[in-house]
Amino acid sequence: DAGVTQSPTHLIKTRGQQVTLRCSPKSGHDTVSWYQQALGQGPQFIFQYYEEEERQRGNFPDRFSGHQFPNYSSELNVNALLLGDSALYLCASSFIASQSTDTQYFGPGTRLTVL
Amino acid sequence: AQSVTQLGSHVSVSEGALVLLRCNYSSSVPPYLFWYVQYPNQGLQLLLKYTSAATLVKGINGFEAEFKKSETSFHLTKPSAHMSDAAEYFCAVSEETGTASKLTFGTGTRLQVTL
Numbered sequence: 623d624a625g626v627t628q629s630p631t632h633l634i635k636t637r638g639q640q641v642t643l644r645c646s647p648k649s650g651h652d653t654v655s656w657y658q659q660a661l662g663q664g665p666q667f668i669f670q671y672y673e674e675e676e677r678q679r680g681n682f683p684d685r686f687s688g689h690q691f692p693n694y695s696s697e698l699n700v701n702a703l704l705l706g707d708s709a710l711y712l713c714a715s716s717f718i719a720s721q722s723t724d725t726q727y728f729g730p731g732t733r734l735t736v737l
Numbered sequence: 738a739q740s741v742t743q744l745g746s747h748v749s750v751s752e753g754a755l756v757l758l759r760c761n762y763s764s765s766v767p768p769y770l771f772w773y774v775q776y777p778n779q780g781l782q783l784l785l786k787y788t789s790a791a792t793l794v795k796g797i798n799g800f801e802a803e804f805k806k807s808e809t810s811f812h813l814t815k816p817s818a819h820m821s822d823a824a825e826y827f828c829a830v831s832e833e834t835g836t837a838s839k840l841t842f843g844t845g846t847r848l849q850v851t852l
Contacts, residue, residue: 664842
């Protein structure tokens with residue numbers, strides 16, 4: 623059973639460019655959440671997708687956008703990159719259940735460096 | 738708003754000694770609490786979670802945590818540290834809303850295990 627997968631592993635971009643990160647959820651999961659982890663910090667929630675719609679959003683600007691596909695996979699897009707966007711981007715998947723809290727399972731992350 | 742405070746950004750213990758990593762939470766509703774571990778250059782792995790079923794929660798790799806409502810704490814312990822436990826540990830809180838919920842993380846505690 624494959625876990626959460628993310629691509630690419632590493633990415634180097636320059637300021638002002640745009641980037642797309644990809645995530646495939648764990649088998650059986652229908653919800654994808656994205657987190658940004660700056661160096662030495664805990665992950666910060668960006669947004670969450672369920673049924674191909676953004677359901678929740680953290681305190682991130684509109685430069686951060688996403689998409690969820692019918693097969694539950696997801697993309698994170700960041701426009702007009704800033705140096706401060708350099709971070710590890712983590713994808714987490716879960717399954718919405720009405721009777722219990724969902725446990726989020728994390729992928730290995732994509733390390734984005736903005737020069 | 739929910740929040741998590743992890744006391745001590747770095748903890749060092751000898752191999753075989755007790756591990757104690759501290760986590761205090763703030764939540765306006767009964768919380769769901771998690772401990773995740775992150776090894777270098779990897780994503781987050783779930784150690785254990787509290788979802789109100791039992792106050793003492795046992796997780797993987799010999800770790801356990803006790804939920805104390807009166808102290809708003811969820812400290813992580815392990816009776817005997819092993820070299821392989823060296824990693825970054827994150828406490829997280831999630832507020833149950835009946836749908837997939839976002840996680841709010843602490844800033845992490847780096848555990849060093851010495852011979």
